[in-house]
Amino acid sequence: MNLSTRQRTDRPDKKGECQIFFDVTWNNQRLMVATWVKCLPAHFQPDKKLTVAGKDLLAGEKNDKLDLVLAAINGVFKRASATGEPVAAEQIKAAVALAIGKKKPEAPGLVAPARTQLQTLYEVWKREHPNQSPDAARRYTQVVARLESFQPGLTLEQLTRPVFMDYLGQLYEAGLSDGTISHHVKFLRICHRLAERSVPVWLKIKVRYGRAVSLRREELQAVLSVDLSSTPYLERERERMLFQTLLLLRDSDLRRIKPHHITEQELVGFGRLHVLEFYQKKTGEEVRLPVPPPAVDIWQRWEGKVPNVTQQKRNMYLKEMARAAGLERGFVRVRYHQGQPVEEVLPLWQVVTTHTPRHTGADLVLWGSNGDQNLKEVALGHLAGASVYGYDRIERYGPLFLRAWAEVLATPASANSFDGTSEHATSKPCDTMVNAVPITGSFYRVVSR
Numbered sequence: 001m002n003l004s005t006r007q008r009t010d011r012p013d014k015k016g017e018c019q020i021f022f023d024v025t026w027n028n029q030r031l032m033v034a035t036w037v038k039c040l041p042a043h044f045q046p047d048k049k050l051t052v053a054g055k056d057l058l059a060g061e062k063n064d065k066l067d068l069v070l071a072a073i074n075g076v077f078k079r080a081s082a083t084g085e086p087v088a089a090e091q092i093k094a095a096v097a098l099a100i101g102k103k104k105p106e107a108p109g110l111v112a113p114a115r116t117q118l119q120t121l122y123e124v125w126k127r128e129h130p131n132q133s134p135d136a137a138r139r140y141t142q143v144v145a146r147l148e149s150f151q152p153g154l155t156l157e158q159l160t161r162p163v164f165m166d167y168l169g170q171l172y173e174a175g176l177s178d179g180t181i182s183h184h185v186k187f188l189r190i191c192h193r194l195a196e197r198s199v200p201v202w203l204k205i206k207v208r209y210g211r212a213v214s215l216r217r218e219e220l221q222a223v224l225s226v227d228l229s230s231t232p233y234l235e236r237e238r239e240r241m242l243f244q245t246l247l248l249l250r251d252s253d254l255r256r257i258k259p260h261h262i263t264e265q266e267l268v269g270f271g272r273l274h275v276l277e278f279y280q281k282k283t284g285e286e287v288r289l290p291v292p293p294p295a296v297d298i299w300q301r302w303e304g305k306v307p308n309v310t311q312q313k314r315n316m317y318l319k320e321m322a323r324a325a326g327l328e329r330g331f332v333r334v335r336y337h338q339g340q341p342v343e344e345v346l347p348l349w350q351v352v353t354t355h356t357p358r359h360t361g362a363d364l365v366l367w368g369s370n371g372d373q374n375l376k377e378v379a380l381g382h383l384a385g386a387s388v389y390g391y392d393r394i395e396r397y398g399p400l401f402l403r404a405w406a407e408v409l410a411t412p413a414s415a416n417s418f419d420g421t422s423e424h425a426t427s428k429p430c431d432t433m434v435n436a437v438p439i440t441g442s443f444y445r446v447v448s449r
Helices: 059-083 089-099 118-128 134-150 161-173 178-194 217-225 232-246 293-302 311-324 356-368 373-380 394-408 423-427
Strands: 002-008 018-026 029-039 262-267 271-279 286-290 330-337 340-347
Touching: 002 059, 002 178, 018 059, 029 059, 029 089, 059 089, 118 134, 118 178, 134 161, 134 178, 161 178, 178 330, 217 232, 217 356, 232 293, 232 311, 232 356, 262 394, 271 394, 286 394, 356 373, 356 394, 373 394
Parallel strands: none
Antiparallel strands: 002 018, 018 029, 262 271, 271 286, 330 340
């Protein structure tokens, strides 16, 4: 069973709110399940844990109702799996109607068009996702343009398996990697769902990715110490990169950080700390981390507003900055073409991207914590629920996270107000990495006993 959340945006009510449906497919069957929940398209977030954004005054009530409908649908399939019986559409309708107190389930009333062009479906997708970033919108614009060049006016009815294989062949001939081609396949799968059709089993591609780019400790130091005074836009990018590295953020999450995500909190035994709390865009999982003081200083200079630029510009700035820092180490970039690895040795500055800070932060936290893999996973937001540090116990893993960064940034032991600094911090000479950028105050100035 596959389930996705959709909104009917072409029939808003007087308030501009549109109905939300669950699109359920199973065993070559499809059903649009009415939820009787409405919200503004701007408040609709189908890829997040809370489908109706908190800006909606009735978001809590609406999300609770959606959870009831979802539980009813899952209950039908669980019972069918236990008994080995097939699931009928009427069973789902009856279970949903009972869950929300409706005597008779209402039909969604969505009728798929006989013929639908991919360009038209792309316009529908844009209306259903009004808050998409410019980078995501541009990616699908490029996909649609290439589809139009392949076969103008292509419709889903014409997209048979032979046509799909011909299209893949054209993309491979153009030299596109498997990762890039996966965006094309993803768009075609989205089009089937928008047209209320089951996604064909052959409409998929297996993708493998090479090792991600990560900076070593001395390379990060080089970036932080290089003189960028003649290029203010690179100085701003260096701040973004350092902030993102210290908190192991994805670029998509960095863009979404708002003032209420970073607050001062009283932690027993450690005084007041700045703490980052938010839900990741990609996974919906919560991240809760103490903010290292250099990141606090940057956040305060930003006055709680991240100075965002497009991802395309960020990638350009990061490469220019890395080149200015002399990051010439050879990096073996591996891209997969038709499932086969293709290696290419490039200077490090040429392969740095907006995802590099996240991987750099992960590797350096692992280094600074003497190989604490669990701490790294917690900081990345990969561990949902319980871990060896307990459920959501920042009091336990927070100090370890801050100590790891103190180790990486080589702060002297006297600046560390925690008891029992690691042996490395007291034995190695102090570098000047933290002081290479205009960051005021000692590293642990926000931590008090």
